[in-house]
Amino acid sequence: MAFALTEDRDKQLADILTRYPTKMGACIPLLHLCQEQQGWISEEVVLWVSNRLDLPPAHVQGVVTFYTLFNQKPVGKHQVWVCRTLPCALRGGVELLQYCEKKLGVHAGETTADGAITLRSAECLASCGTAPMMQVDKDYHENLTPETVDRLLEALRK
Amino acid sequence: MLKVTNYLTKTYGQKDGWTLAAYERDLEGYKTARQVLTSMTKEQVVDEAKKANIRGRGGAGFPMGVKWSFMRPHPTKPAYLVINADEGEPGTHKDRTIMELNPHSVVEGCIIGCYGIGAHVAYIYVRDELHLSKERLWAAIKEARAKGYLGRTPFGKDYPVEVHVHTGAGAYICGEETSLLNSLEGRRGEPRLKPPFPAQAGAFGCPTTVNNLETIAAVPTAFRLGCEEFSKLSTLHDIKDGGVRLFGVNGHVNKPGVHELCVGVTMRELIYDLGGGVLGDRPLLAVIPGGSSTPILRADEKVSAPDEKNPLHKWHDMSVLDVPLGVDTFRGLGTMLGTCCITVMAEGTCPVASMHNLMQFYRHESCGQCTPCREGSAWLLRITEKILDGRGTMEELDQLHDVANSIMGNTICAFGEGTAMPALGFLKKFRKDFEAYVKGEKTKAKNGTLAMGSEFATRMEGH
Numbered sequence: 001m002a003f004a005l006t007e008d009r010d011k012q013l014a015d016i017l018t019r020y021p022t023k024m025g026a027c028i029p030l031l032h033l034c035q036e037q038q039g040w041i042s043e044e045v046v047l048w049v050s051n052r053l054d055l056p057p058a059h060v061q062g063v064v065t066f067y068t069l070f071n072q073k074p075v076g077k078h079q080v081w082v083c084r085t086l087p088c089a090l091r092g093g094v095e096l097l098q099y100c101e102k103k104l105g106v107h108a109g110e111t112t113a114d115g116a117i118t119l120r121s122a123e124c125l126a127s128c129g130t131a132p133m134m135q136v137d138k139d140y141h142e143n144l145t146p147e148t149v150d151r152l153l154e155a156l157r158k
Numbered sequence: 159m160l161k162v163t164n165y166l167t168k169t170y171g172q173k174d175g176w177t178l179a180a181y182e183r184d185l186e187g188y189k190t191a192r193q194v195l196t197s198m199t200k201e202q203v204v205d206e207a208k209k210a211n212i213r214g215r216g217g218a219g220f221p222m223g224v225k226w227s228f229m230r231p232h233p234t235k236p237a238y239l240v241i242n243a244d245e246g247e248p249g250t251h252k253d254r255t256i257m258e259l260n261p262h263s264v265v266e267g268c269i270i271g272c273y274g275i276g277a278h279v280a281y282i283y284v285r286d287e288l289h290l291s292k293e294r295l296w297a298a299i300k301e302a303r304a305k306g307y308l309g310r311t312p313f314g315k316d317y318p319v320e321v322h323v324h325t326g327a328g329a330y331i332c333g334e335e336t337s338l339l340n341s342l343e344g345r346r347g348e349p350r351l352k353p354p355f356p357a358q359a360g361a362f363g364c365p366t367t368v369n370n371l372e373t374i375a376a377v378p379t380a381f382r383l384g385c386e387e388f389s390k391l392s393t394l395h396d397i398k399d400g401g402v403r404l405f406g407v408n409g410h411v412n413k414p415g416v417h418e419l420c421v422g423v424t425m426r427e428l429i430y431d432l433g434g435g436v437l438g439d440r441p442l443l444a445v446i447p448g449g450s451s452t453p454i455l456r457a458d459e460k461v462s463a464p465d466e467k468n469p470l471h472k473w474h475d476m477s478v479l480d481v482p483l484g485v486d487t488f489r490g491l492g493t494m495l496g497t498c499c500i501t502v503m504a505e506g507t508c509p510v511a512s513m514h515n516l517m518q519f520y521r522h523e524s525c526g527q528c529t530p531c532r533e534g535s536a537w538l539l540r541i542t543e544k545i546l547d548g549r550g551t552m553e554e555l556d557q558l559h560d561v562a563n564s565i566m567g568n569t570i571c572a573f574g575e576g577t578a579m580p581a582l583g584f585l586k587k588f589r590k591d592f593e594a595y596v597k598g599e600k601t602k603a604k605n606g607t608l609a610m611g612s613e614f615a616t617r618m619e620g621h
Contacts, residue, residue: 027344066346068328085248090409092614124248128408138289
């Protein structure tokens with residue numbers, strides 16, 4: 001079936017469009033809405049967005065490839081981002097990432113075989129005072145211990 | 159001098175601290191904006207703002223009031239206020255606390271700011287990862303709108319103000335103001351050439367002021383106390399570095415965190431009085447003073463300012479740990495104050511592995527627009543990696559200097575300097591460690607530790 005925003009998200013888009021003096025201003029927020037619905041940005045979505053905002057497809061594709069958070073291929077049901085940058089690394093961020101890799105049986109950047117979890121390393125998530133930390137979908141989990149990590153990852157498998 | 163305040167942080171930790179009710183109850187919320195809009199002219203606001211000596215809290219330290227004064231009404235175009243909340247400089251964790259725990263201070267700051275610079279719309283650019291921050295900001299905007307503090311006639315004054323939250327999508331470079339503006343317009347976040355500066359042609363080609371989130375959140379407090387009084391809270395008031403601000407401490411300390419303090423505090427006070435000392439009571443090796451782009455300072459460094467005219471003369475021959483954290487004082491030390499969140503490294507931390515970690519960051523975040531930065535950041539990473547892995551040569555160690563120096567000054571935006579300066583800092587301050595890796599006296603397996611003493615890493619040993 002051809003891509004289209006759900007009715008609810010279409011309403012959100014209408015509201016977003018009122019915030020900017022140009023349609024282009026809605027480009028990144030709209031891509032977020034599309035990704036929220038579909039999990040990733042396919043070529044079809046790029047074309048749909050370019051159509052909807054009267055932008056050249058190359059512009060939209062350029063935006064998608066610029067930003068880390070737009071998935072250019074399908075990802076797991078849950079996103080786990082582990083911060084690896086220096087302030088976290090000083091408090092065990094690297095060991096945390098290795099621990100997650102071992103627990104999930106995947107390398108950073110990969111998705112578990114059951115499609116439940118995509119594990120990725122993140123660059124500084126502005127949580128340096130509560131390191132080590134990771135982001136699971138929309139939530140931050142800070143001052144992590146092996147036990148809290150175990151609990152978090154198990155909950156995602158359910 | 160250590161002096162704790164709570165102008166912004168009073169509601170932190172309260173059950174409903176981020177709501178309008180708490181803001182009005184405990185922080186005299188929106189009284190200042192009401193008073194400014196109903197009793198002052200736009201020119202008076204800018205003149206008053208200059209007296210606060212608020213140095214931009216995003217890292218560059220430009221005086222906020224002066225920036226506001228650059229805004230001139232355009233005959234046909236509207237003006238915009240854009241708030242930079244793309245917090246992502248490694249070691250920086252202060253703006254997030256304001257958005258999550260006191261979002262109304264940002265909204266009130268936006269109302270005063272918009273009025274002062276002649277804008278009717280403010281955009282708060284928040285990095286996408288900070289979902290709770292966005293949620294709290296939107297909720298604050300909604301509450302303020304319902305009360306009539308935002309909208310067509312805020313506080314009954316015929317001066318419409320709207321505030322919107324805009325989100326990025328994961329790009330550190332969007333914290334650079336012109337890159338942020340491109341991203342706000344729906345483009346790739348590549349920095350623009352300056353001039354034109356944002357005050358002439360910023361968001362959507364219109365006159366724009368870009369302020370850091372903490373900067374704008376300080377505005378209501380400054381106007382409430384009187385901007386000069388606010389500035390005088392700082393011991394560096396005389397050198398135009400005023401007020402109170404948020405100081406972060408992270409890395410190898412017992413109690414990492416964010417504190418609101420009068421400007422003038424020292425790194426020693428942050429580490430030992432507020433941070434609870436170095437993890438495991440180890441000696442201190444070094445401190446990165448304000449985000450990873452600010453060159454590192456060794457704990458054993460002393461201030462060299464024998465000339466009486468040198469602004470740092472007062473601290474001549476003292477430890478760098480005892481110099482008050484200020485924009486100009488730290489520039490004098492050959493580093494930068496940056497975002498005022500210090501990253502503490504205990505003895506035993508590997509400087510080579512630290513630099514390697516940071517070069518991975520810069521390699522990943524270079525937007526790729528300028529060749530010296532795109533290629534240079536990759537070379538810095540590759541060579542540091544070779545040295546860390548014990549495959550580097552002395553010639554390559556020298557090449558690191560050449561590569562870093564070839565980036566400096568040859569790029570559109572300051573990201574280039576932000577990559578090269580910390581690299582040069584590590585190389586200069588820890589040359590012996592790099593040489594030891596080249597000579598094989600040190601190895602990654604034996605010496606390449608970053609997380610020694612931290613709970614998570616200790617528990618993982620032998621796993």
